[in-house]
Amino acid sequence: MSNSTPTIAPATGLSAGRIARRFAELARRGEIGIVAYLTAGDPTLEASEKIVLAAADAGADVIELGVPFSDPVADGPTIQRASERSLRGGTKLTDVIAMVRRLRAKIETPLIFFSYYNPILQLGLEKFAAEAAAAGADGVLVTDLTPEEADDYRAAMHAQGLDTIFLAAPTSTEARLVQIGKATSGFLYVVSRTGVTGTRDALPEDLPALVRRARAATQLPIAVGFGISLPTHVSVLGGIADAAVVGSALVAAVEKSKSPEEAAEAVGQLIRSLKHAGAAGVSRRGIPAGSE
Numbered sequence: 001m002s003n004s005t006p007t008i009a010p011a012t013g014l015s016a017g018r019i020a021r022r023f024a025e026l027a028r029r030g031e032i033g034i035v036a037y038l039t040a041g042d043p044t045l046e047a048s049e050k051i052v053l054a055a056a057d058a059g060a061d062v063i064e065l066g067v068p069f070s071d072p073v074a075d076g077p078t079i080q081r082a083s084e085r086s087l088r089g090g091t092k093l094t095d096v097i098a099m100v101r102r103l104r105a106k107i108e109t110p111l112i113f114f115s116y117y118n119p120i121l122q123l124g125l126e127k128f129a130a131e132a133a134a135a136g137a138d139g140v141l142v143t144d145l146t147p148e149e150a151d152d153y154r155a156a157m158h159a160q161g162l163d164t165i166f167l168a169a170p171t172s173t174e175a176r177l178v179q180i181g182k183a184t185s186g187f188l189y190v191v192s193r194t195g196v197t198g199t200r201d202a203l204p205e206d207l208p209a210l211v212r213r214a215r216a217a218t219q220l221p222i223a224v225g226f227g228i229s230l231p232t233h234v235s236v237l238g239g240i241a242d243a244a245v246v247g248s249a250l251v252a253a254v255e256k257s258k259s260p261e262e263a264a265e266a267v268g269q270l271i272r273s274l275k276h277a278g279a280a281g282v283s284r285r286g287i288p289a290g291s292e
Contacts, residue, residue, distance in 0.1 A: 018110040018138045019163055019186040022061050023221040023242060032238040032278040033061035035223050036271060037114060037247030038254070039082035040065045040099060041091030047260035048086075049099055054264035055250070056109040058271035061243065062187075062223075064141065067096050067115035073144070078248045081255065093119040093128070097135050104136025112139040112165065112186075117153075125156035132162060139163030139186045147183035154183060167191050170210050174217065181218030189245065190214050192226045203233055211240050231277035238278055246274060 026033045036055045041048050055063055068086035072079065093115070100111055113120075113132060120128045120142065132140065139162055145153060147166060157164050163186030168177055170191065181188060192207055207224065214222055224237055225245025234244045250267050257263035 017161065017163065017186075018108065019062060019112075022110055023187060026061060026242065027221075029279075032234060032241065033221075033223070033243035034059065034234070034271060034274050034278060035062040035064060035225070035243050035245040036060035036250055036267075037064040037066060037079075037225075037245060038267070039068060039079060039086055039251055040096040041068055041086030041089055042082040042251070042254055043085055043260070043263075044089050045091060045095055045099060047263065049102060050260050051254060051264045051267050052099075052103055053106060054268040055271055056103075056107040058268035059275040060109060060271050062110045062112060064112045064114040064245070064247070065096055065100065066247075067093055067113060067119055069116040069119060072116065076248060078252050078255065082251045093123055094131075097128075097131050097137075100132070100137050101135035110138040111136065112141055112163075113137055114141045114143070117142050117145045120153075125153055126159075129156040129160040129162060133160035137162060139165055141165040141167070141189065143167065147179050150183060158185070163187075165189055168214055168217075170206070172213075174213060177214055177217035181214075181220065184218065184220060187221040187223050187243065188214060188218050190222055190224045190241070192224050192228065203227065203236055208240050231273050234274050234277040244274070244278070246270075 023033065038048065038052055038055060052063055052065070066079065066083070068083040068091050070087060072083050075083070096113065103111060140157055142153065154164050164184060165186050166180050166184045166189065168180050168188055168190045172180065190211060192203060211222055211224065221242035223243035223245050224241040225247065228234070228237070228244045228246050229249035237244045250270060253266040253270055254263045257266050
């Protein structure tokens with residue numbers, strides 16, 4: 001492989017892979033998507049795999065597989081504890097890649113690595129990208145990597161056909177949103193509030209305005225996360241965003257369960273309730289749910 005860094009075109013449109021196809025299908029149905037976050041290896045790799053399969057079977061549109069990290073500064077207590085449980089079990093990035101390979105043999109749901117930068121950098125950008133793509137992954141979201149520092153990362157991921165998803169914060173200026181949009185492919189992840197991940201009772205009042213600003217900066221679908229946990233949240237977002245990202249509520253369901261089977265059932269039930277709420281809404285394109 002050449003040591004030169006390829007030139008990357010701005011990601012102003014949809015990618016051509018599973019993520020783009022799933023969002024296009026959701027738009028045709030006038031439905032908001034559910035992006036489900038689950039910590040890989042929690043409580044064990046074997047159990048985690050069963051839980052992910054249950055999430056896909058329940059209708060999750062995209063699944064983010066959290067790579068456990070020792071210092072998850074962007075995560076709240078629930079996901080921090082999940083990372084700790086996974087790390088105690090010995091889960092490594094290579095284990096998560098192997099799990100994606102096994103999952104891809106069984107499901108077509110888009111799969112995304114949700115990671116901090118250190119594990120990927122330690123494995124090596126090109127090696128990670130090649131192995132992740134060969135396993136059947138569709139994209140990568142690195143929580144602590146900014147667009148300004150991401151040229152080598154984006155080049156390595158895009159060379160293997162992997163989407164690079166970046167976070168847009170409520171504090172982002174219009175110019176900053178444009179910059180983030182150009183670095184992003186697949187979908188833009190809009191953080192609903194400042195702070196760390198975790199469940200909340202209500203969505204921020206200024207969220208619609210934030211999503212409107214993000215839409216002005218990119219042609220990509222927009223998923224909203226951080227604090228999304230209830231069917232009512234998804235119903236509200238149905239007229240605002242293209243997808244809702246649900247993480248802490250799912251991870252909490254795993255944590256409270258007494259067995260992998262119970263965890264898989266609990267996660268499946270929650271996703272089905274969220275999907276039902278999403279199907280009842282109308283997307284921003286004004287297409288009634290269920291229309292062709």
